Amino acid sequence: MLRRTAFLSCLLLAGWPACAQSVLDPALVERVRQLTETAARASAPPNTRVSVEIGALDARLRLAPCRQVQPYLPPGMAAWGRTRIGLRCTDGAVRWNVTLPVRVAVFGRAVVASGPLPAGASLSQDHLALADIDIAAEPGAVFADPAQLVGRVLAHPLGAADAVRAPVLKARQWFAAGETVQVRVAGEGFAVASEAQALGAGIEGQDVRVRFESGRVASGRAVGERRVDLLL
Template sequence: MKPNAVPAALALCLLLLAVATASLPARAQDAAATAVLAEQVRSLALKSSQPAAGLRVEVEAGALDPRLKLAPCQQIEPYLPTGFKPWGRTRVGLRCLQGEKKWNVYLPITVRVYGRALVAASALPAGTVLTAADLREAEIDLAADPAAALTDPQEAIGRSLLRMVSAGEDLRQNLLRARQWFAAGETVQLVAVGPGFSVQSEGQAITPGLDGSPVRVRTESGRIVTGLPVGERRVELRL
């Protein structure tokens, strides 16, 4: 499951709720304004909760740098800085909109998103070719690692481990060797797919067919095309 599988609106809403109630120096915090902001965020979180059925989100706010000397502020606005996502270890911005002196600071936070995914049923050495018996499902923190967690057994079965994993460790894309559907030189089936049609032909693979990586194929007419391996000796061309 990829990070963006969790509705960003829900994660951001819960994140802002935690930030809105995070500890700030008393001189920089207005209780009434914080309560209003927290209620607004709660409402947004409730409206956004339906798409996230089955997922549990927790937000842990860190601490501001104790060396900061912030001026009194009557209205503090939390926001997500450009380029940052409400996923795993990240940070939010806090800016003073109404006060004697405007200020802008960053607060470290950790967003944990719990959901069902595949884990190792037992300790497995590097090089193990996974079978159904090696897998079980458990609740994990999907946001604990940038790599996508595996949720479908078919994504893992038949692939080998790049390193040893311990029992109960979650299985992610970066732990598995890419599946090779065919070798260079093999005859492959080309499937050209366009709006409302598909055309099949044969060709010879110039490069190995690794899952998720483009492959070059020489057609029967001698033309070289690039497509994506999608199965055993099968390449798809998007037109």
């Protein structure tokens, strides 16, 4: 761990010339770890375990000495998988701001393939198993209940023990063009329901145009069997 996180403490205390063989200040490492774990747990499912591995700063950096370094999660940066934590100097002759690589693992129980499965396979209970995995290792939501996946079709092949993630599944068609659909129209402080005619196929997660009885045409998101959400 010391070699992997080497370099920062010397920069903070002595500047660049003395930094070739220095190690990271353990107190700062712990603050980075606590910040990362707190952010990861805030979005982690229940009954999961978070593990954080701290990386090292780019050895090409030449940072001025700093008496106080503040770690923070950069805006828009997820505290999952391979990510970065910001470090900014708040008390020094020169104020600087850099990022430190970290790897966040979130271990939990999820559905995996019980054996190799080709693209196009229609999932059955026999294809699926539960295992403890790092759900943050790859992008895409995982599933906790195999029953949710029975009948779903794979868009990409899976190896044995691979997690079944949302991106490997073919999008479902919730309704066809011309069908009558229930449209939920929602805005700030209100929500109403109405019927409309679908002007295109309702593909899971995609926008589709609908025509109301008044003749008005609008675009909403296909969210279920003959259901569309339209947000104003």
